[in-house]
Amino acid sequence: MKDVSRHHAYRASDAGADSNALDCRVRKRLGDFDLDISLAVPASGVTAVFGQSGSGKTSLLRLIAGLDRPDAGHVRLGERSLTDVANNIRVPIHKRQLGVVFQEARLFPHYRVRGNLIYGMPSAARPRFDDLVALLGIGHLLERLPGTLSGGEARRVAIGRALLTQPRMLLMDEPLTGLDGERKQELLRYLVRLTREIDIPVIYVSHDTAEIVAIADHLALVEQGRLIAHGQLDELMMRLDLTDRLGGFDATTRLNATVVDHDNRYSLTRVALGDGQTLRIPAVDQPKGASIRLHIGVRDVALAHTMPRGTSYRNGLETTIETIEPSPQEPSANEVRLIFGRQRLRARLTRQACDEMQLVVGKSVIALIRSVAFDSRF
Numbered sequence: 001m002k003d004v005s006r007h008h009a010y011r012a013s014d015a016g017a018d019s020n021a022l023d024c025r026v027r028k029r030l031g032d033f034d035l036d037i038s039l040a041v042p043a044s045g046v047t048a049v050f051g052q053s054g055s056g057k058t059s060l061l062r063l064i065a066g067l068d069r070p071d072a073g074h075v076r077l078g079e080r081s082l083t084d085v086a087n088n089i090r091v092p093i094h095k096r097q098l099g100v101v102f103q104e105a106r107l108f109p110h111y112r113v114r115g116n117l118i119y120g121m122p123s124a125a126r127p128r129f130d131d132l133v134a135l136l137g138i139g140h141l142l143e144r145l146p147g148t149l150s151g152g153e154a155r156r157v158a159i160g161r162a163l164l165t166q167p168r169m170l171l172m173d174e175p176l177t178g179l180d181g182e183r184k185q186e187l188l189r190y191l192v193r194l195t196r197e198i199d200i201p202v203i204y205v206s207h208d209t210a211e212i213v214a215i216a217d218h219l220a221l222v223e224q225g226r227l228i229a230h231g232q233l234d235e236l237m238m239r240l241d242l243t244d245r246l247g248g249f250d251a252t253t254r255l256n257a258t259v260v261d262h263d264n265r266y267s268l269t270r271v272a273l274g275d276g277q278t279l280r281i282p283a284v285d286q287p288k289g290a291s292i293r294l295h296i297g298v299r300d301v302a303l304a305h306t307m308p309r310g311t312s313y314r315n316g317l318e319t320t321i322e323t324i325e326p327s328p329q330e331p332s333a334n335e336v337r338l339i340f341g342r343q344r345l346r347a348r349l350t351r352q353a354c355d356e357m358q359l360v361v362g363k364s365v366i367a368l369i370r371s372v373a374f375d376s377r378f
Contacts, residue, residue, distance in 0.1 A: 017258050019078040020168045020201050026063050026073035026083075033305050035059055035225035041169075043078075045217035046195050046202045048233070048248075052208075056225040057205045064203070065100050066093040077168060097171045099162030103177045104156035107146040114142040121164040129164065135197055136160050136190060152183040156190060163198065170202045175213060186240050213252055213295060221245060240335055240343055243328045253301075253346045255294040259286050268371070275341025279315045281374040286370055294374050301347035302368040303336070303357065313368040319345060321363045324354060338367055 022041035027034060035056045041047045049057045062068040064075055069090060075083040077098075077191060082091045103241060107116045117129070133139050136156045146154055155175055174326060175191070176184050192215050198286050203323060206212055212219065212233070219236050221229040228245060229236055234254055257271035260278060267283040271292065279294075286292055307316045319338035327333040334354045338345045345367055349359075361366070 014225070021078060022064070022169065022201065022203075023074070023076040024060075024064060026060070026070040026075065027064065028059065028068070028070045030056060030059055030225060031042060031330065033225045035063075037222070037225070037227045039220055039227060039230065041201055041203060042218065043201055044199065046204050046215050047220060048212040048216035049200050049203060049220045049222055050207065050212055051222035052207060055222045057207070057222055058173055059225075060222065061171055061203065061205050063144065065098055065171055066091065066096050079098045080288075084192040097166070097168040099165055099167035101155070101159050101162050101170070101175050103174050105146070105149075105151075105158040107149075107154060107161075108156060109146050111145070111146075113144050113149075116146065116157055117142075117164055119161065122166055125164050125166050132160055132163055135194060149210065149234055150183060151179050152187040155179075155187060159191075159194065167200065169200055171204065173205045174207070175204075176206070176208070182253040187356045191215055200288050209246070213254065231371070234344070238337055238346065240325050240328055251298055253296045253344070255291055255296065255343055255345070257294055259284065259288050259290045259292060261288060273317075273341065275343070275345060277317055277340065279317070279369065279374075296345065296369060296374060298335075298346045298348040300370050301338075301345060303347060303349065303353075303359070304366045304368055305357070307366050308368075311368075312370075314371060317367040317369070319365055319367045321359060321365060324359060326351075338365070340367075 020044040024041070025038045027036045036120050037056070037060060051057050059068070061104065063070050063083070070083065070085055072085050074081060074085065082096050083089060088202060108119065111119065133142070136159060137158060138153065138156050141149065141153055141157065146157070159175070177189055179187060188211060195215060204212070204215060216233050218231065219229070219233040221236070221242070221246065222228060229242055235245070237253070255273060256278070257273055260270040260272050262269050262283060265281070268280045269282070269284045270278050270280050271294070272278050281294065284292060302313070317340055319340040321336060322339045322344065323337040325335050327335050332350055333348050334351050336347045336349055336354070336359065338347065347367065
């Protein structure tokens with residue numbers, strides 16, 4: 001497999017645009033409610049659109065893609081208007097420079113994988129073909145027909161086809177829906193790797209919190225056709241007022257880390273958190289210097305005034321209490337938000353423990369984390 005870590009399979013600058021930021025302000029009648037959303041998507045990273053079934057997520061994506069026409073509003077990508085109802089502008093779907101991946105792969109059954117990939121591919125994209133095939137792990141599938149592919153393989157091919165059209169933005173509508181547990185995790189790993197390698201913005205529609213925690217940088221929370229909250233995912237995960245709407249997001253904290261070294265004797269990896277502190281986690285198959293993201297459950301964090309001795313805890317972070325608030329879900333618990341360096345961590349403790357430890361905002365405490373609590377697969 002080729003090394004694709006040194007150059008992107010596709011770069012936004014290749015499209016010749018100064019910016020790939022999306023400005024979307026649309027309104028459309030949808031059954032029992034009006035979709036009325038104003039959304040700004042940054043020019044890089046993954047923006048997840050999250051909401052329950054029927055909330056308007058896919059309808060929003062279709063309006064951006066040009067598959068449906070809004071009753072009012074506009075869609076702009078950089079300086080280019082794709083839709084502007086007031087000025088009667090509606091750029092055809094195939095001229096919007098958007099790559100779209102649906103729930104179904106929608107491959108041409110009579111073309112082999114190679115033929116599907118190069119369909120609609122401009123000549124300028126040919127130098128990227130091998131790198132993208134390697135990135136998606138589909139080199140061994142090139143001479144196969146779509147009917148012989150698994151669901152996950154077919155969707156990887158569909159993603160490759162979309163990217164080879166040289167889009168300025170990639171739209172993905174629940175690409176993991178319908179896959180079983182193992183195939184879903186496999187494709188999710190490919191997607192996480194892909195979105196870190198390509199240099200174009202991605203809009204990712206899903207109702208699965210685990211997918212979004214693994215892949216997203218930003219979150220747009222949609223409910224009954226309205227944008228309830230929008231911003232960096234890590235910031236929104238810290239907001240207790242969104243707990244009920246965010247479903248499973250509140251149970252996890254994400255930390256960004258860098259691999260320092262590996263301890264083969266104990267199958268552990270030491271990672272740095274950017275503020276001079278390190279943690280030891282179960283061994284990860286990543287080289288020194290690699291950036292990884294850790295997922296830590298709020299119940300896997302305990303607090304102490306000093307690092308205890310004679311305990312199984314091996315990870316302790318020096319933190320400061322930023323907030324203490326009653327848990328919206330558990331009357332007996334408090335949500336404690338901790339800050340260290342530029343990162344934040346959440347812990348869920350009993351109110352009794354908080355009182356007995358005399359925890360207050362601004363107090364310095366040690367956050368104890370069980371090594372087995374880390375999830376660094378993505």
